[in-house]
Amino acid sequence: MNPNVLEIKNLRVSFFTDEGETRAVNDVCFEIPRGKFLALVGESGCGKSVTSYSILRLIQHPGKITGGQILLHNEDGSTVDIASLSEKDDKLYEIRGDKISMIFQEPMTALSPVHTVGNQLCEVLYLHRKISKQEAEKQVISMLGRVGIPAPERRFRQYPFELSGGMRQRVVIAMAMLSRPQLLIADEPTTALDVTIQAQVLALMKSLQEETGNSVLLITHDLAVVAQVADLVAVMYLGRIVEQGNVVDIIKDPLHPYTFGLLRSLPGMSKNKDRLPSIPGSVPSLLDIPPGCPFHPRCDFAQKGLCDCGEPPPETDMGNGRMICCYRAAGIRQLLEEKRRMEDA
Amino acid sequence: MNTVGAEAFGGNSEKLPLLAVRDLCKFFPVYNQGVIRRKIGDVKAVNKVSFDLFPNETLGLVGESGCGKSTTVRTILRALEFTGGQAFFNYEKDRYVELGSVNNRDLVELRKSMQMIFQDPFASLNPRMTVGQIISEPLQIHKLAKGSELEDRVDEILFEVGLKPEHKTRYPHAFSGGQRQRIGIARALIMNPKLVVADEAVSALDVSVQAQVINLLTDLKHAHGLSYIFVAHDLSVVRHICDRVAVMYAGRIVEIAPTEELFEDPRHPYTKLLLASAPIPDPTMRTLPPNPGEVADAGNLPKGCSFAPRCGCRCESCAENVPELQKVNDNHWAACPLI
Incomplete structure (x- = not known):
């Protein structure tokens, strides 16, 4: 049996709107190992929900999966590429709600x-x-x-x-x-709930997962929730995964400047009591994705001629299953350490 | 305008509250469903809430949804009518106005110094007005400025909240959530208010933008000497921004204390539950509590303490008597007999 329940390879999803092609998900690759809790984190518009919807083929017109594979490895050893199935394929009905099921954000709807x-x-x-x-x-x-x-x-x-x-x-x-189900997708399952109820629901999801051994893909924007329940984390920005690794590494020692900035902007994470460190600017529109590294206009370490032109940065392996997409990956630890010291002062 | 002297609020002029709320109540009537409408009860959304807000202070109001925190601030601003109680606002030096009983003309005058920032930056801005119109409207309504002076005031406040003068001619749809919230803040601050009520002002924003807006609110507070009532459910934000925090449950304040003291030494079992439920961004400390029970229904409250059915340390008297706020120390009060 394949050790992964789901493998996503180079997934691309676009929405064809009047203003042009909106690339909501761009070359996304990740896998969910059996019995693990993977959290897909990012701000609104980063493509995390679109990724989860495309796993169940719930993307509606004018959206379309334009490339890549979504491989579901069944317990009997067979493999299905969900991305290649036709909309009316019987296999889709066997998958939805049976092999993969989903929890939506708003329980009333x-x-x-x-x-x-x-x-x-x-x-x-x-x-x-x-x-x-x-x-x-x-x-x-x-x-x-x-x-x-x-x-x-x-x-x-x-x-x-x-x-x-x-x-x-x-x-x-x-x-x-x-x-x-082999895989449970939970799209912001606790965002509409109060903190006390959120804690209850998260504890329940975690204990059910440990009991039944299914895998969970949790879509959320809340890093504190991620820290409480996830085993693995993938951070998305503008339709791409920028950092991936296990939860302790990512939360305790983020290596991508975006993950670092997100975590530092949580109240209580920096030693400076008066000012919260924040990421400058705001998320650009998907219609107008910056060239080179999509994060470079908001990044303190962006270098002219390196980060702001050409292709998005490739994956760099940082050891211990950690991957970041950053042109400055080689010296990033030192740069972040300096930044942390400056902000805390 | 009828005013009250400062003697009633401590007297010593060193530390006079900007706002003194006393036994504020807001009940909503419930009607039966028959052909003849008959009142069959009340939802006690806000029940005998009392607190002081001092100048240049940020008071947090926290609690679960439906606990009455938004209703409290809306009633104080007279967006809703008082059912009972009083709220005294320090209108001019040493003189207080009772907000519940002022007439409409005086209320217009008072609203210049009390402004609100709303939760949803997508719903609180009129999509058919340009940013310049939105921000200048309060000044025009109160006839405080016109012509080039008006333009200057708008430019000035836009700069302060981190927007540019050329944004004036654009419509809200052209802005991101964080920028829209800045527009909402500019609209509130152009009146030079003393009291600003921020009702979940940052909870609709993404984390990275939320930090920017929190910093902006802090800067503006120092620059203009503002006092905030900060309604929120995110405890980490409250801990960062507030000087004091009041915890509400089922329409009542159950605990009020300086921020650090409340977070380090909570006395009311509900505060303890709330603090324990907030997830910590640390994967090595996993502390999800087991079963914190259901939020009380404000339309159908138990006879005694509303929190008793969820409380781990309730005793017999809890089912009978509603506990009053008791003194822990001068600044720290909790409504539980077991503090």
Whole structure:
């Protein structure tokens, strides 16, 4: 069996709008090992959600996957390239909600308001398994119990509006976990929730993952959440992955200037109590991606003639499974160390 | 305008509050669903909230959604009418105005010195007005400047918030979220207010931009001697920016203390829960708490302490009596008998 559940190779996704081709995802490569929790982090518009949507082929017109492969390695040893399937291929229906399932950001819009919780959950089983009504009901109620919903038999017959936000998100998690997927994609699962409920939902996702051994792809903008749950991290900026590695390395010792800047701009991370270090400028439009390294206009270490022209920087291996895309990778540790000292002073 | 003397608020002129809120209440009526509308109860969104805000201070107001933090500040600014209680605003030296009872004409006058920054920079700017029009509108409404003076004031404030004069003729859609929030800040500050209410002013922004806006708010506070009420749910931002923090739960303030003291030595069980739930950006310290329960429903509160059903250390009296704020020290108060 392949050690990875999913491998994404050189994925490109574009939206063809009136203003021109918007390259939302550009040459993205990463793999998700079995039983691991990978977080895809970035600011709004960096292409993290588009990447996750393209894994389930949920990109709608005018968006299109324009290149690359999305390889799903099944437990039986077979491999499917999701990117090459046609929109109506039966294999897609076997994958969606069964082998790969998804949790969406807003739990109210992800649930049907006119069906009971039980009905919606049973539907997953009817679609993917040959199963009797009693058996489906039994499995659904036990799953509702496992995600920490009190009195699951009663909740089974209720409608989503009768549940609180945290409860609804747990119903969505239960729905995603029912088919025992190999891979669970969670797109900002806790952004709409309060901190106390967020903590609950994250703890639940983590414990379910440890229990069932599935893999999780978490899409988020919140680095604190990443630090709490992820095993591996990939940081995206303007449609590209700029840094990748394991969570302790990335959070404790970021090497790409963008990751470094993001982490330093969190309140409480720098020793300077009065001013927060911040990344200058703002994220440029995807229609107007800077040449060379896409981050160079906001980067303190950008060098004229090196970073601001030509192709985007290639991947540089920094050891211990860490990769960064930076033209100045060779001396970056020293440069960042100096910057940290200056900001703390 | 009816004013009150400063004697009622401590008297010593060294430390007079800019704003003194006393037992502020805001209830929303609930009606039955029948043909004949009948009032069947109240949602007690804000219930006997009292606090002081001192000049040049940032007071944080934190809590979960629905706890009444936004309603509190909106009521103080009279965007909503008071149900009960009073709020005294230091209008001129030693004289206070009671905001709940001023008439509309005086309120217009008062609003010059009380401004608000809103959460969503995409919804709070009129898409059909240019940036110049948006920012100059308050001055025009209050007839404070016109002609070239107006232009100069707008240019000046644009520069202060980090925008350029040529941005004046453009429309909000041409700006990013962070820039729009700067426009919203410029609109609030052009009136030279004393009190600025920032209702989740940075929570819709991306991390890197959020840091820029937080720094801008800090700079402006020092430059203009502003006082902020900073409504937020992100505790790390609150810890960075606020001098004091009030924690709200189900319409009441359950704890109020200087920021560092609150974060280092929280006394109310709800504050402890809130602090423990906030994720720390450190992968070597994984501390997700087990089961913190459900947020209280403001329309259907328990008889005693609203937090009792979620509280790990509740006792019998908690189900009966609503705990009052008790003194931990001069600046630190918590509404729990077990402090």
